Amino acid sequence: MTTLDLKKHLIQRISEIEDTAFLEAIKTILDSKSQILHLTAEQRAEIKQSQEQIKQGLFINQDKLDEEFEKWASEN
Known part of the structure; x- marks a missing residue:
């Protein structure tokens, strides 16, 4: 067929x-x-802001975040 x-x-x-x-x-x-993602203007602005923060190095990777969380959790 x-x-x-x-x-x-x-x-x-x-x-x-x-x-x-x-x-x-x-x-x-x-x-x-056939899902098309429709974003609001505010959502697009937040994504753009996040992309700029990444370019500036203003982020933390998952491994580092996990380490910090484990340290925080063991202190409490």
Whole structure:
């Protein structure tokens, strides 16, 4: 079965479904495959600010963070 044949077959089968919950499940699957992330202006600004902080070296890597956490946890 070619991709086109498969698409036609699925369209036909989906058009016959009356179960709303099942159709919602199919929609969820399709949405997750073609998910486009929509960011607000504030989210884009925060990402840009984070990128600038990384460029300036204002970050800590996971290993160092783990060490600091272990030290903090052992003191408390």
